[in-house]
Amino acid sequence: MTARIEDTFAEAFDIKVSRILITAFDYELALACARETTGFATSIIMCPAEAGIDRIAKPEETPDGRVGVYAMICNPNEEKLEKQLLARIGQCVLPAPTTAVFDGLPNAEKKFRIGYKIKFFGDGFEEEIKVNGRKCWKIPIMEGDFIIEDSFGFIDGVAGGNFIIMAESQASALMAAKAAVDAISNVEGVITPFPIVASGSKVGSRYRFLKASTNEKFCPSLRDRVESELPKNIKGVYEIVINGISLDVVKDAMRAGISVAMKVPGVVKITAANFDGKLGKHKIWLNELFD
Amino acid sequence: MTARIEDTFAEAFDIKVSRILITAFDYELALACARETTGFATSIIMCPAEAGIDRIAKPEETPDGRVGVYAMICNPNEEKLEKQLLARIGQCVLPAPTTAVFDGLPNAEKKFRIGYKIKFFGDGFEEEIKVNGRKCWKIPIMEGDFIIEDSFGFIDGVAGGNFIIMAESQASALMAAKAAVDAISNVEGVITPFPIVASGSKVGSRYRFLKASTNEKFCPSLRDRVESELPKNIKGVYEIVINGISLDVVKDAMRAGISVAMKVPGVVKITAANFDGKLGKHKIWLNELFD
Amino acid sequence: MTARIEDTFAEAFDIKVSRILITAFDYELALACARETTGFATSIIMCPAEAGIDRIAKPEETPDGRVGVYAMICNPNEEKLEKQLLARIGQCVLPAPTTAVFDGLPNAEKKFRIGYKIKFFGDGFEEEIKVNGRKCWKIPIMEGDFIIEDSFGFIDGVAGGNFIIMAESQASALMAAKAAVDAISNVEGVITPFPIVASGSKVGSRYRFLKASTNEKFCPSLRDRVESELPKNIKGVYEIVINGISLDVVKDAMRAGISVAMKVPGVVKITAANFDGKLGKHKIWLNELFD
């Protein structure tokens, strides 16, 4: 293993994070629902949210004793986050077969009353119930009754934790990126909204109307045309972006991902994306992860 | 088999349909990208588009000779459809590993210049190329080069083709719904954006602020409280909604789905959702499908 | 919920159990290998082993720090079990991309020297190495080096733990069976080798040459032709069979599976398969599971 970690930092941002727990009669149903609910949500640059699957849940940890999936939905703006929760739960969880949905951050101080608002869909036939001590709504629908918790917590989390994998071949970099994503899937409280980024960007462009454009210094096919930041033998580069419920879990995820990525043959260097500290509040130094 | 088909019609609407062909080095990569690209897109009531996967493509039918996935993205409004294509391709296909994207409706007369617009991301390093005779752009990115066709066709298609499955148990109705979705996946040019609807709605509600609410006449748990339209033995109801590139393929999909749904033990009745012909342009009579 | 648990017992047997830990660079590769390795292994009646996937493993619990999958392989006969391990690891793990394989029962007293035997495939180029303190062999192959632990533990476990789900429809029984299997997947140290049994058998048959045949008393389509043991409203029946590393975990799995199966609408009764205590050593009374 000759991969080395560059002495640099990932620049991360504040973001509002909500976390929902979708339950169903089996994992296939819960996961299909979670994928639809968290789709079109890689980056708030042009998506209405950043979202992804956190982890699967065992029956003994869900309010209704069925299997489940934790998903996270994020937006820097509180009002927009609430709208996204209403739309994504209302359009992607409510209609999904056998699902119920509960607050995945029950200890959060701030709450959106998503269930309270969606229950009006019951047109007066909805009823308040308790599920394992939690205030929920039972809404009659075609398949039976849909159960949704009254309120959903949200907290101040972190977006844009990241690291960049450089390798001797596109495939080596991709294998390392996949390995990293799977390792990160075991860290609670984080998502990789993309989940793998093949097209990193820089701020600005030569076109007046475009605020972000390809980061030519990291493009293997432009090595001979620009002042490249790529070592000579690099032919493939991917970035992993991580959002989390706290700075600590984002660091845990970066550590887990980098550790396994460096084991993949052909990986040469791990670095991170930052903007010289001008944009994000949090600096995560790569080397400090492994102290 | 004692299931019967009600003498009624599905009411379907006009919609603008685009179709993209995502290629990659393997199906797993192409499908993961297509799922993210078509997520959060069950219904334009609160989602920004209706979208889904049409079918997988063989290497010999793709411009770059790799495996692929056809996906459809729909919106009744032409301008909104273009914005959705820009956002979904720009945020979910461009960053996805090893993908390229081509027009899935090359014979359409009307085109959006999606590739032309996204190529500016290349910040001047992009180049026009031909891929199997098609005008494309090659944009340098971190993993190598991203290939995107210059223009993407869109046509006048049909949304809201549907049928409703009623069964003696929730599980029988769901098994039939799954069987229908899988049968429909073999019909070219259609998607099931939900893909299964557990919560059918009626127009309006008792609440002034709510335009749609649960269709209580189809809710098994409300049978004794409302004038139910459910036969006595019905305990589970699901709806399948279909969008397609033409009225004919929507009919083909309905026929394929209904045929297999009726084979599932416990299915009692097939009907369809309509609004007495007041809202949609197209009436699809269920019985005529089987003439 | 009106499902009830019959006052009866599951009859379980002794079996030799081995457990292997397959690691790889991502879960997709590890799971594909584990599925091939544990295939054709539902029942030792006509399969050469009973096998299945126990659970996925996190990087921090595997000797090589990569993600992994625990799989179990069982046979009542010690010699046959060793042969199965040699054949399944040699033919299905060794050739699988990026995999390594470690002992999943490192504390077992009895060991098969599987790695020691398979290392001869290295034709003299193999080397002994330590991986996180474990004695392993490094065998040069086309993709690089294959790592296999020297010895694999096996213990006296339990086979044939079971319960039977009866429901008002085939689909309800199947949905409950799926829910049970997914709940059981969270219990460590067990597999469901079938994973769902649609065709329960009785000992013997009217044909001299056949030792087992359909259990007609449990067949919904024979209710009117035989002395059926099915309540009147039963139209679908499935059995879940469980093997485990101890009687306790088999009981845990039965409890987890039954608990969630009973939540599925349409499930009427839970019972179990036994042979009046004549064949198996262990009696697991269903009601005692819930004391």
Next chain:
Amino acid sequence: MTARIEDTFAEAFDIKVSRILITAFDYELALACARETTGFATSIIMCPAEAGIDRIAKPEETPDGRVGVYAMICNPNEEKLEKQLLARIGQCVLPAPTTAVFDGLPNAEKKFRIGYKIKFFGDGFEEEIKVNGRKCWKIPIMEGDFIIEDSFGFIDGVAGGNFIIMAESQASALMAAKAAVDAISNVEGVITPFPIVASGSKVGSRYRFLKASTNEKFCPSLRDRVESELPKNIKGVYEIVINGISLDVVKDAMRAGISVAMKVPGVVKITAANFDGKLGKHKIWLNELFD
């Protein structure tokens, strides 16, 4: 692209091939059954069969109008092939939820009466029926009735069609191998029983008791210790093995797989495994595939 095809041939063998069509209410059920049925079947060296999934089937091409999966099961010995069909269908298809099984080679002249033999499981309650003109047996089981065709065809097919991918990195070779397998999945009448081989073997070994051992001349980690056949820059090598119902489809599969494998960045050379023509009846010259 600088990959080149070596001027050599793949050496292929005669084998008996059967092909079964498993139908179910949805693809998930059919595929889960097919995977179990074709597991532990990479190579007849130590597995009891070579088997795999050919392709999925549309409702309109199956006798019972449901979705399905074609699987192939192979063995050079006719008697052993019949035993494998009996065991794999009896233990892995019969017990699988909602499945039925039909002959996937209805035009074959030679037939095994698999259904006739398995129907005795019905213990006298089985009945002969016709399904879309085919002679079948209906066997009462716990979930309802299991349908199996009376006879299953087998033919003289080809085993061991192959090609070898050499690349600058392990990951590039693996990405190419995956791309090849997915391309080949679109060719009708073939399977890749392994599906990817990381550990190619040579005939014989320095150990008297071992008939096959690692092919050191193709091992990247042994380049400096043996007379290697690997070009200097090769760090990863995989082999794809193909069985088919005819020499022609095996050639089609090789052509499809090689074509896409050569598109993967980092792939340097395509070659094939042979034994100087001493063992197999068929020589498939790589260059002739592309004439």
